[in-house]
Amino acid sequence: MTQPYLSISQVAMQFPARGGGLSTVLTDVDLAIEKGQFISIIGHSGCGKSTLLNIVAGLLTCMSGGILLENKEVNAPGPDRAVVFQNHSxxxxxxxxxxxxxxxxxxxxxxxxxxxxxxxxxxxxxxxxxxxxxxxxxxEISGGMxxxxxxxxxxxxxPKVLLMDEPFGALDALTRAQLQDTVMDIHQRLGNTVMMITHDVDEAVLLSDRIVMMTNGPSATIGEVLTVDLPRRRDRLKLADDPAYHKSRAAVLSFLYERHRHPATAA
Structure with a gap:
């Protein structure tokens, strides 16, 4: 059996809690990502999205489970994984x-x-x-620049994997759209592997091959993974009338809405 390009296996993460003890942020996270895929991770605040990205980046060490990139363990930062944060840094x-x-x-x-x-x-x-x-x-330059x-x-x-943590979250709508198109074009040309954190459903559907939907925290895990069945290159104006686009969008919204209404089901 062929190993996936990037493998996230049984990852769990805990942090010290107020008053002592430990708070479980992530539990039993399993995800296989193939080379060249664009993956978005979406979920409500506090579901551990950024924690998971930081584990893949090697900035955090998970309490159990592990990450393999091309069959090599990820346990520290390295140039094979580059991170773009919301703050340009x-x-x-x-x-x-x-x-x-x-x-x-x-x-x-x-x-x-x-x-x-x-x-x-x-x-x-x-x-x-x-x-x-x-x-x-x-x-001397704008936020988008x-x-x-x-x-x-x-x-x-x-990098073998480009990691992006809400890279467009602080930008105005027009600049955000322009940068989304830039990233989409670069991915089309380079065929690079991308893992992106986002709160934006439309952004996730527009850019992604698969959308990973996290359950609510604490003890968050992957609830569903949606394959976005839209051909590339993608034109945001044409997608406005595409039934497949609206079906994917509705599926993500339904998941997020149900998790928000019934947070107990996220455990």
């Missing part, structure tokens, strides 16, 4: 170019020449349409 004293180049130098200093690293930095900024702002610093730079920095590391 750019270094304010560096230019747009320098923020991305810093990651390129860190990962490829022994593999690419100085010229090749320069070209690679510019290539990834071109992917997110930021070549016009190479010399600007973060305070900062997120573009954060995505370019992550892609420049050539």
């Amino acid at each position: 750019l270094l304010p004293w560096l230019t747009v170019y320098e923020n991305v180049r810093l990651a390129v130098d860190k990962v490829f200093s022994g593999q690419k020449s100085k010229t090749e690293r320069d070209e690679w930095t510019r290539h990834n900024l071109a992917l997110v349409n930021m070549t016009h702002a190479l010399d600007k610093r973060p305070h 900062k997120q573009r730079v954060g995505i370019a920095r992550a892609l420049a590391m050539e």
